[in-house]
Amino acid sequence: MAKFEVIGCGVSYMVAGPDGTQVGGPYYNHDQAENAREDFERSAKMKKRRCMTCDDLFMSEGAHNRMCDPCRGNRNIFEGAV
Ligand SMILES: [Zn+2]
Incomplete structure (x- = not known):
């Protein structure tokens, strides 16, 4: 660390x-x-990771953070729609 x-x-x-x-x-x-x-x-x-959803590189805050911001936002929209 x-x-x-x-x-x-x-x-x-x-x-x-x-x-x-x-x-x-x-x-x-x-x-x-x-x-x-x-x-x-x-x-x-923070380090660069690939988003598990769209495969874009983004700055991740840690191992728990595997989705870029736009995908995290989209996921919330999808969850709301179901
Ligand atoms: Zn993404």
Whole structure:
């Protein structure tokens, strides 16, 4: 699992990636740095998958997420119609 860290450096903060290199910043308050860290962790978990319905590539949030957004929307319409 990807791990990002907020690191204080002098008066500012930065976000370091799993390999210790800076990926974001500088940020001038800790909350902002924490928010940025969460964004990096979220996007690191996303990866390209093929939609099980239309076979398009899309950015998946994880193993539970196998359908692209349009197909997920369509499925709800179909379920409503049955
Ligand atoms: Zn699809």
